[in-house]
Amino acid sequence: MEGGAGSSGDRHVIVIDRDNNRLYELGRAFPQSGGSWNADCGAVFHLDSNTVRPGGQPGWTSADAAGLPIFPGLARYEEASQGPGGIRHALRFTVVRSRRAYIPPATHYASSNTSADLPPMGMRVRLKASYQIPANFSTETKALLTAMKTYGMIMADNGSNWFVSGAPDDRWNNDALTSELSQVKGSDFEVVRMVGLVTA
Template identity: 60%
Template sequence: MQPTAALLVPLLLIATAALAQHPQLPVGPNADLGGVLLMPAGDQWNRDVSKDPVDPRSDAIIARIGAQTRLHEDFGLTWKGAPGGIPYYVVSGDQPKVPVAFRYADESDPGPYPIPPDVPIEGGPQGNGDRHVIVLDKDNWRLYEMFHAFPIDGGKSWRASSGAIFDLKDLKPRPAGWTSADAAGLPILPGLARYDELCVTKQLTHALRFTVKKSRRAYVSPASHFASKDNDPDLPPMGMRVRLKADFDTSKFSGPARVLLEGLKTYGMILADNGSDWFISGAPDDRWMHDELTPIRQVKGSDFEVVKMGPMTMR
């Protein structure tokens, strides 16, 4: 039986949604994602928060992070011989999976993980930092992320501190109290600034990941984990979202810097890890022109406000 005209539009919408969930992406390290939105449409990362109320503790929290401290891009340059930013690798659904042994196995999703032998490691093979490893399975639309990861026997197996697997077609939060490859228990790749968004489609349609030096022993949605022993109420909890104030003048900016700042007015950025204050995370890309990103350093902490937070978990 042929579908009626009344059914054609819904069927086309369903087909379009299915294609959006399984884009025909190239494979390889830091493969161009073509501006694709990684998370489901209704996910918190994609939510417009421009009209949300300001949190009552906004001024105190901003001051505690650093009202005069400036925004900083943590990507788009070479650092200690390795590309700055958090790299990723796009694989096909038939990529062989390898076993992974986790230090925090009780809060990690068990392997195996589809990790190619030449997968890039944050900070380079000899790096001694976070050593994130991120793999996106483009056919099954699954995200595999590891923290402090080391290959064994040329990558035939791996060891890591923690790891998480996210089904990007039907994303579910981590169990309460669980970490991921990120301190807040969040996925990393969906919160990275990417070249294909800032410089090709010229649209940022999701929140970005950022860090602070000191966070609170607490978390709010969408986070599921904290990474602090300090209960100071003026410290920011993991999962806290800030946005660039609506009256901040972005007209003096251009290129990817302006795209990024306009996105921060609408979607903001979510606290995901401890690190340097007001550092925005991004993905490496050979096409970045670093000088086009540095103007965001004109933006200060006082140019942001904390979006009203929901219930806070403290332990």
């Protein structure tokens, strides 16, 4: 569970059923006596299908505000420790304020603000090709920034600005990541996907 048993945050729970190719994600999940769970929201994703969410409808949320699965966008230490090229997928990120809109494959928004100056859920950005990754950055940060250049990032939830989510792992050096990633500015990114904006 994200944040541990005493967490007051989103309390995400992610379960992968490898035998049946299913991804289960819960939000604000609380374990109950007898082994069951109580959650504010949940979603099932089919890992053997290219459909984002079989049976999903516009306006549906998931454990993520954008209605997208969380797991595929997580930075994982096993990938990042391989250095540049080790992460071969887009990453998910959050912003403090979002727009009342989304871009498919996102299916949900989490704001009442209609300002076009705010990003919609599902907006895709990438680190500009002109950005030079500092040679003295850690192996893991170089891997993250290379993935941001190659595959980009998808805005998936409200939270801290430019917060990139990672799978919990004691091997992450969070001090180095925070120090190095804080040197990358929003102006170092460009929007690459704004097609199919849904506002209602």
